[in-house]
Amino acid sequence: xxxxxxVIYRFSExxxxxxxRSYYEDQGLxxxxxxxxxxxxxxxxxxxxxxxxxIFGFLQDRARLGHTTEPVIILELGAGSGRLAFxxxxxxxxxxxxxxxxxxxxxxxxxxxxxxxxxxxxxxxRSLKPFVDQGILDFAHFDATHDTELxxxxxxxxxxxxxxxxxxxxxxxxxxxxxxxxxIYVGDGKIHECKISLQYPDEVSELSPSExxxxxxxxxxYLRADEYEQESYPYRDIIQxxxxxxEDSHILFPAMGLDCLERLGQLSQDGFLMLTADKGDHxxxxxEFAEPPELxxxxxxxxxANYHAIQAYFEHKxxxxxxxxxxxxxxxxxxxxxxxxxxxxxxxxxxxxxxVNRFGPDDFFTIKEWFEAHLDQMELRQILSLWRLGRxxxxxxxxxxxxxxxxxxxxxxxxxxxLQAGIHLMWTGYYPMGEKHDLAVxxxxxxxxxxxxxxxxxxxxxxxxxxxxxxxxxxxxxCYDETGNEELVRDYVYQALAKDPHxxxxxxxxSTL
Numbered sequence: 005x006x007x008x009x010x011v012i013y014r015f016s017e018x019x020x021x022x023x024x025r026s027y028y029e030d031q032g033l034x035x036x037x038x039x040x041x042x043x044x045x046x047x048x049x050x051x052x053x054x055x056x057x058x059i060f061g062f063l064q065d066r067a068r069l070g071h072t073t074e075p076v077i078i079l080e081l082g083a084g085s086g087r088l089a090f091x092x093x094x095x096x097x098x099x100x101x102x103x104x105x106x107x108x109x110x111x112x113x114x115x116x117x118x119x120x121x122x123x124x125x126x127x128x129x130r131s132l133k134p135f136v137d138q139g140i141l142d143f144a145h146f147d148a149t150h151d152t153e154l155x156x157x158x159x160x161x162x163x164x165x166x167x168x169x170x171x172x173x174x175x176x177x178x179x180x181x182x183x184x185x186x187x188i189y190v191g192d193g194k195i196h197e198c199k200i201s202l203q204y205p206d207e208v209s210e211l212s213p214s215e216x217x218x219x220x221x222x223x224x225x226y227l228r229a230d231e232y233e234q235e236s237y238p239y240r241d242i243i244q245x246x247x248x249x250x251e252d253s254h255i256l257f258p259a260m261g262l263d264c265l266e267r268l269g270q271l272s273q274d275g276f277l278m279l280t281a282d283k284g285d286h287x288x289x290x291x292e293f294a295e296p297p298e299l300x301x302x303x304x305x306x307x308x309a310n311y312h313a314i315q316a317y318f319e320h321k322x323x324x325x326x327x328x329x330x331x332x333x334x335x336x337x338x339x340x341x342x343x344x345x346x347x348x349x350x351x352x353x354x355x356x357x358x359x360v361n362r363f364g365p366d367d368f369f370t371i372k373e374w375f376e377a378h379l380d381q382m383e384l385r386q387i388l389s390l391w392r393l394g395r396x397x398x399x400x401x402x403x404x405x406x407x408x409x410x411x412x413x414x415x416x417x418x419x420x421x422x423l424q425a426g427i428h429l430m431w432t433g434y435y436p437m438g439e440k441h442d443l444a445v446x447x448x449x450x451x452x453x454x455x456x457x458x459x460x461x462x463x464x465x466x467x468x469x470x471x472x473x474x475x476x477x478x479x480x481x482x483c484y485d486e487t488g489n490e491e492l493v494r495d496y497v498y499q500a501l502a503k504d505p506h507x508x509x510x511x512x513x514x515s516t517l
Contacts, residue, residue: 012201012225015187016260019202020217020299024182027213028119043085045335046177046281049395049433051365052091055175055279058339058359059092060099061351062173062277063108069348075110077168079268080175081148083115086126088177090435093135095395109170112139114156116146123157131435148183148264154271168272171343174265176280180309183264186257187297188243189226190250195243197229198254198296217299224296242316245288254294258310262317269342277352278340281365284309286327286336311338318342326356328364335366368394379404384411384419388426396430398443405446412453420454427451431463442467445476452479457486474504481513493517 013019045051059078066076083089093113100108113135115126123143126132135141142156154163187198203221205211211219232243239259246255269276285291285308297307315325315338324346326339339356341349375382375390387404394400408423415423427447434443448463461483464476481496494517500510 010201012199015198015200016184018200020200020220020222021184023213023217023220025118027217029121030213031121043087044399045365045369047085047087047091048365048368048399049091049095049397050368050393051177051281051337052088053095053395054337054359054365055088056092056095056099058279058352058355059096059111059173060103061353061355062349063100063111064106064351065349066109066170067107068351071170072107072109074169075112076170076173077154077163078111078113078173078175079144079146079154080113080115080177081146081179081264082177082182083117083126084122085437086115086122086129086132087435087437088175089113089115089126089141090131090135091395091433092175093141094433097135097140110140112142114142114144114154116144116154118145118147120145127157129435148179149260152267152270163271165270166273169274170272171274172268172272172276174268174276174278174280176278176282178282178306179280180258180261180311180314181282181284181306184260185307185310186259187224188229188232188246188255188257190246190253190255192251193247195229195232195247196226197232199225199227201225222296222299239313239317241320242313245316246291249288250292252293253291254296255291255313256297256307256310258313261309262314265314265318265342275341275343277343277349279338280311280340281335281337282309282311283334284311284336286311286315286325286338288312309336311336315340322346324353326353326361328361328366332366334369337364337366372400375400376403379407382407384408384415384423387411388419388422391426396426396433398430398434401427401430402441402443402446405450409450409453412450424451424454424456424459427463428459442471444468445472448476449479452483457483461487472503474500474507474510477503478507478510478513481510485513490517 063076066072080089096111117123123145126143132141136158142158142161144154144156146154152165156163187200189196189198201223203223204216205219208216231237233247234240237243239257239262246253265276265278283306291310291312299307311327315327318340319325321342323340323342325341327336337360339352339360341352343349371390372394387408391397391400391404412420427450431447444463444467448460448467451460451463461480464480464483467476477496477500481493481500484492484496493513497510497514497517500507501514504510
């Protein structure tokens with residue numbers, strides 16, 4: 005290892021942030037496809053449904069207040085793979101269409117990121133195109149560290165300070181933990197700035213940003229920092245609270261996150277509502293005696309988000325903020341109403357109560373972990389119940405497909421009918437990202453074993469047939485035989501034998517042709 009001249013940096017100005025930025029700019033979608041960066045917990049249909057219900061409640065609130073003409077802009081920060089946006093829009097559109105008697109304001113969902121490769125991917129994604137064509141989805145290149153306006157790529161609209169007549173609705177998942185933060189230390193009632201130096205591996209020039217982040221070793225340095233205690237410091241009240249309440253505590257302070265929210269809030273004449281989910285703490289007691297932060301590495305890195313500081317700062321300015329009264333395990337989901345008279349947003353508040361507070365995305369993820377550990381003990385009716393709770397999520401299906409296949413012989417007709425209906429519902433909510441697995445094959449194989457040959461063919465024909473194995477091709481031949489297409493029976497029998505000349509089923513079927 006080398007100290008590389010042992011430069012000491014302010015934590016928010018450390019090279020680790022540039023390494024992280026380079027990683028995302030270089031990898032684009034690959035960051036999520038490689039599964040290096042966790043995405044499921046904040047990009048599944050369950051959390052999307054919770055968000056869509058709160059957004060729908062907000063649209064109802066704005067309509068009740070008489071604001072039905074101007075569009076509501078829904079801005080997702082760091083939209084990444086785009087999967088959350090797809091699921092939110094799908095659910096939101098269904099709610100809108102069901103509420104035909106309610107006049108709601110129009111809305112436009114804006115996916116933003118600083119990585120241009122991600123925006124290009126969204127623009128080319130077939131699942132997002134229908135929303136773009138309807139005028140309810142747009143994209144923006146937005147750098148949270150300094151940008152003050154939004155330029156929408158599809159319409160060319162530029163949103164500047166004060167342009168929006170409706171409040172801005174912000175979605176910030178895994179956002180505050182991934183942008184530069186300050187690091188301070190509280191001890192004996194005094195504030196110290198916790199600076200950082202890095203020890204680099206010897207072969208630093210040969211490593212990718214991800215490899216470098218994994219192998220770099222941080223070292224912390226403490227310097228007395230009077231500036232945080234000055235009246236001129238914009239977050240002085242929060243720092244003073246930490247001085248009085250905490251001892252021997254390292255605190256990640258989201259100065260850049262707060263500044264970003266201030267800049268975004270200025271785009272509207274009427275404030276903002278924020279939905280946010282992260283591994284972050286809003287309880288001040290959870291920061292007491294906190295150790296220096298560890299860089300949690302997953303391709304990039306993440307840190308604990310300081311929701312307490314964000315909540316305290318905006319509540320002082322009149323915001324109403326919600327986090328669950330119970331403790332979270334994996335994901336803390338919050339809602340902030342930085343609006344004039346936030347208590348009058350009844351539908352928004354009640355939607356948070358129903359879809360996060362009572363049972364929310366963190367609760368679902370905890371049950372999903374149990375499900376994965378006990379899948380081999382579950383019956384089909386239990387799997388179907390969890391699948392419905394997860395809004396027919398593709399990952400739940402993929403993980404349980406083999407178990408469901410084994411349970412088919414002992415399942416009743418109603419369970420099989422619900423499974424078939426669920427497969428079709430799941431497909432309408434499928435957001436492909438070029439994954440290694442072939443979801444259509446999994447669907448086709450299950451339907452084949454249920455003797456649903458026409459439905460099975462529907463999915464087999466959607467699959468990646470150039471990569472199909474002999475069993476899939478043979479099953480397709482059987483399906484065509486059952487549906488009376490003799491020409492295609494012959495075609496797929498020979499394709500199966502080309503893959504495996506000794507395939508017994510294909511050889512037997514060939515002998516009957």
